[in-house]
Amino acid sequence: MTSRADKKPSTAKRMIWVILGTLALIAVIVGAKVLLVVRMIHSMPKPGPVTVSTVKAAEQDWQPSLNAVGSLRAANGADLATEVAGLVTDVHLKSGQDVKKGQLLVQLRDGDEVAQLQQLQANAQLAKLTLERARKQLAAQAISQADFDTAQADYKARLAAVAQQQVVIAKKQLHAPFDGRAGIITISPGDYLAAGTQVVTVQQLDPLFVDFNVPQGELARLKVGQAVRLHLDAWPDRTFSGRLSAINPKVDTSTRNVQVEATVPNHDKTLTPGMFAKLTVDVGQQRRQLTLPQAAIVYNPYGDTVYVVQPAKGKDEQGKPNAPTVKQAFVTTGDTRGDQVAILKGISAGTEVVTSGQMKLKNDATITVDNSVQPADSAQPTPQEQ
Template identity: 40%
Template sequence: MLSPQYVRIPMNKRILLTAVIALGVLGAIFGFKYLQIRQAKAAMAARKPAPAAVTTTPAVQETWRSTLHAVGSLESFRGVTLRAEIEGRIVHVGFESGARVQAGDVLVELDSQAETAQLRSNEATARLAALNLVRARDLRENSTNTQADLDTAEATAAQTAAATEATKATLAKKRIVAPFAGRLGLRQVNPGQFLNKADLIVTLEASDPIYADFSLPQQDVTQLRPGLPVKVSIDAFADREFDGVVEAIDPRINETTRNLRVRARLPNPDEALRPGMFVRVDVVLPDERPVVVLPATAIVYSPYGDSVYVVAKNEQGVLAAQQRFVQVGPKRGDQISLLGGVKPGEEIVTAGQGKLRPGTPVTVNNSVVPTNNPAPKPAES
């Protein structure tokens, strides 16, 4: 009789036993991994994101006047480019670059010796012609001469008078004067220089008052009228705002742009504003409307619409950010108005929007807040 260790197991039973053991080991491995995955999912589900730190401000309702916004440029009240009307050599220059002049001030004198001599000759000839005319009329009254003699004397007197006036006109063109009061530009001539006809001498600008020319879309034509107040701002004077009024409205709309040209008049006693400057213009309309006011930093601009983030408690009682699309209105300094989308009193995110998504938990930290000034001024150094 054989001992137990020598009991032979049939081949098919050994294969089946090996398969059962392998399946048991694999089942144990897969079960362990399944439990690990379930525990990881549960841990992730239980984990909550850290709240995003933001600054907020309550939406405030104010009453703002409606305005029309435009960009334009400044134009002189009067402006000319002085050029020579006649040829001649310069004998005197009576101004310096940038000088202020009055109407009638002599700017340039040309050599006029020949014209002065010609004027004396013409005046002498005119006096003789006048005397001859008097004699001819006396003779004609006595029928001593013919009517043809009188007609000739009258024609000669008229011709010599005309020659005298022509010489005087030429002499006047030899003295170039300021046509109105204003400030001169850069001098382009010097004594001794020979001027040809139409040569540039200097520019003259009168800039008090000064014009601001700008364009508005044709849909605004019904709201415009002369006398409306305007407020003009310019980058060169960030701390100032210039007041003026609408003076004129072009009766014709541009056929290419469908815009309407408008001109405003601004006082400029200190000549701070210069012709050619780029300006921003706000036409202040008489009607007022209620708006919700926020710092301009609260607006999130995007191609599909402008929005803000409103902070409020969600269903779990946690502060969270919710995106709200808004209708943006006029802007004043650091402030911007909303015509719809936000109610007064709602808490609006003013900084930190870059890390927000709809429903993101937030924590409010208002230790440092964006500026919210309707008329900001640059900091003094």
């Protein structure tokens, strides 16, 4: 006879049934949630086309160039100073005045030195008369050769004393060493100047030199006589032209750069030594090159890309033409020129690419083209005040 205990299900079986029931309940809940999410996704409106600007890649005349920055330097420039101490008696100069080589600029008091010079000149004149008399006496054998030699030596010594005193007087005058423009002068008659006191600067402004450095790897592209263009912040609307005039024969071992010098005409005295300049040196021959605005390039560590516009195909459910789409394409870029970049490989002339709005795009994204505003695409951009 079977007991009641034998008819009751075991504890293990009860646990299995509880677990199975719980799993079934979870499956029902998850299924319901997934169905709800799918319905919500289908009910969401599809994203509209992204508004972008585009441009067609085109070939342009391209002059290979090398960009650098440099400083202007006067062909001749000097900070003039007095060689001896003295009291200023005359200032023959105004600040900013153009001066000629040899022009007297500043006069120190030299009355004592001039008086002493006159005395030495009188002694030299007397020595000259004595020498002439001795020459006649020697011819008449009235004096010995030794006496004549003494008179001749005395005359030469007197002349040397005169020349020495003239040098002393010359040091009391400050002259322009070359043609140029004087700076600001602050001394006045009556000022006492110590030896070595800087009085004024004189700078030769035409032509000017511009010094800049280029990496040693660019040396093969540089030659004396190449055209150089300068752009300065002070004159954003002007371009100054010059010629490459010298290349330093030594490379700086600390930077591996080489110093280069260009000569720039400055007939109107617009440029000033010490100014900062941006330079473009024309290197190589002009050629045709496929270009794009730099804004069209998406720079990535794994490669530079552009978004190429794909023409619209077919119609949507309402019968309207579909919007155009984009495809990402890898490109190989070359030199840059202003706002432009050369495209060496990846696309061909006439390809329409996106120039703005790339951050919102991905492959096969739909777009709306609005070219009312275009990014900068100038070969020689001009800085604009903000």
